Every structure is written in structure tokens, then in C-alpha cells.
Amino acid sequence: DAGITQSPRHKVTETGTPVTLRCHQTENHRYMYWYRQDPGHGLRLIHYSYGVKDTDKGEVSDGYSVSRSKTEDFLLTLESATSSQTSVYFCAIRGRRAGANVLTFGAGSRLTVL
Amino acid sequence: QQQVKQSPQSLIVQKGGISIINCAYENTAFDYFPWYQQFPGKGPALLIAIRPDVSEKKEGRFTISFNKSAKQFSLHIMDSQPGDSATYFCAASMGETSGSRLTFGEGTQLTVNP
Numbered sequence: 001d002a003g004i005t006q007s008p009r010h011k012v013t014e015t016g017t018p019v020t021l022r023c024h025q026t027e028n029h030r031y032m033y034w035y036r037q038d039p040g041h042g043l044r045l046i047h048y049s050y051g052v053k054d055t056d057k058g059e060v061s062d063g064y065s066v067s068r069s070k071t072e073d074f075l076l077t078l079e080s081a082t083s084s085q086t087s088v089y090f091c092a093i094r095g096r097r098a099g100a101n102v103l104t105f106g107a108g109s110r111l112t113v114l
Numbered sequence: 115q116q117q118v119k120q121s122p123q124s125l126i127v128q129k130g131g132i133s134i135i136n137c138a139y140e141n142t143a144f145d146y147f148p149w150y151q152q153f154p155g156k157g158p159a160l161l162i163a164i165r166p167d168v169s170e171k172k173e174g175r176f177t178i179s180f181n182k183s184a185k186q187f188s189l190h191i192m193d194s195q196p197g198d199s200a201t202y203f204c205a206a207s208m209g210e211t212s213g214s215r216l217t218f219g220e221g222t223q224l225t226v227n228p
């Protein structure tokens with residue numbers, strides 16, 4: 001998927017455990033994003049990054065933290081997973097196409113919290 | 115608060131028919147309106163996009179119609195094919211000042227029957 005790799009692709013965990021999802025890009029893009037996808041809600045932005053160590057909150061950031069220590073990696077951490085965080089998580093990078101900023105998404109990470 | 119509302123939730127069309135998906139937005143600061151297509155198990159992929167200074171954009175069988183005064187835009191798929199069966203998301207962003215963050219509609223599951 002256009003130089004974006006998400007890991008793990010699937011994870012089942014228990015309530016209260018910490019979880020880290022990784023997004024790795026090979027295209028040296030400055031902007032990276034984490035979205036979650038839930039039925040009836042579309043995709044909602046959790047956090048995004050505009051450079052190494054530069055991050056900002058999205059619309060559903062509660063219960064999530066992120067880190068970006070190098071350009072190619074953007075980590076999403078659930079400090080203490082809850083059942084409401086069961087979702088499919090998508091990472092995206094921002095590139096340019098036809099003069100516009102375009103988001104390209106990874107294949108997703110499906111997280112189930114029991 | 116859903117800033118981009120999408121309808122219908124699901125749509126069934128016969129092969130060769132026209133599929134129409136509608137979106138309405140609230141924030142007049144939005145200046146970029148993409149549509150994404152998502153197949154099962156994959157991340158969303160950019161299909162077509164429009165800026166508010168034009169009323170229509172066509173790429174092959176896909177057309178976006180944009181009505182700035184009504185704050186509405188729609189996706190038309192002409193000569194719909196079974197291969198078009200997917201989930202479609204409209205989205206909107208405010209461009210560079212907002213980090214190109216996309217606000218998505220709820221999604222429409224399109225089924226094209228052969």
C-alpha cells in the first residue's frame with residue numbers, strides 16, 4: 001500500500017492491557033495520521049503528526065497517545081485498552097497528487113479488546 | 115458532532131445503472147472534497163476529488179457534483195459494474211492550516227448486482 005506498513009494487522013487483547021500499533025512509511029513524508037473506523041461513524045481522526053516529535057490531537061484522542069521519534073515511524077499506544085477501543089485502525093501519509101495534498105492509507109490493523 | 119453527513123448508508127444497483135451517493139457539510143471553511151473507495155480488508159483509496167471553485171468534475175465513469183450554496187456534493191457512478199461494489203466515503207478538509215486533516219462521512223456500502 002504505497003509504502004505504508006501497519007503492524008500488527010490483527011490483535012486480540014484483554015481489557016486493561018497496553019497495546020501499541022506501528023505505522024512505518026518508506027516515502028519520507030512529513031505528515032502521518034491515525035484514524036479509527038467503526039460502523040456508522042466512517043473514519044475518525046485520533047492523532048496526527050507533522051514532523052518528528054510534532055503531534056496533535058484529533059477528534060477522538062481520549063485514551064490514545066502517539067509518538068514519532070523518526071520520520072518513518074508513527075506509533076499509536078493504548079495505555080489501558082477498553083472494549084470501546086475495539087476497532088480497525090488505519091494509518092495514513094500525506095503526499096501530493098495533481099497539485100493537492102492527498103492522504104494514502106495503509107491496510108489497517110484490526111484490534112479486538114475482550 | 116458529524117460535520118460531514120452521508121447518505122444512503124447502503125445502496126443496491128443493477129449492473130449498468132447509475133449509483134448516486136450524497137454528502138452534506140457544515141463547515142464553510144472546508145476547501146477540498148475527496149471521495150474514497152474501500153474494498154473489504156483494504157484501506158480507503160482516493161477515487162476522485164473536487165475543490166469548491168468548480169461545480170463538477172468527471173473522471174471516467176465517476177463524477178462529483180458540487181453545490182456550494184447548498185453545502186452539498188455527490189458522487190455519481192455511471193454504468194455501475196459489479197467491480198464497483200465497495201464502501202464509499204466522502205470527506206472534507208480545510209487544507210494546510212488544519213494539517214490536511216480529513217473529516218469523513220459515515221460511508222455508503224454499494225452493491226452492484228450482475
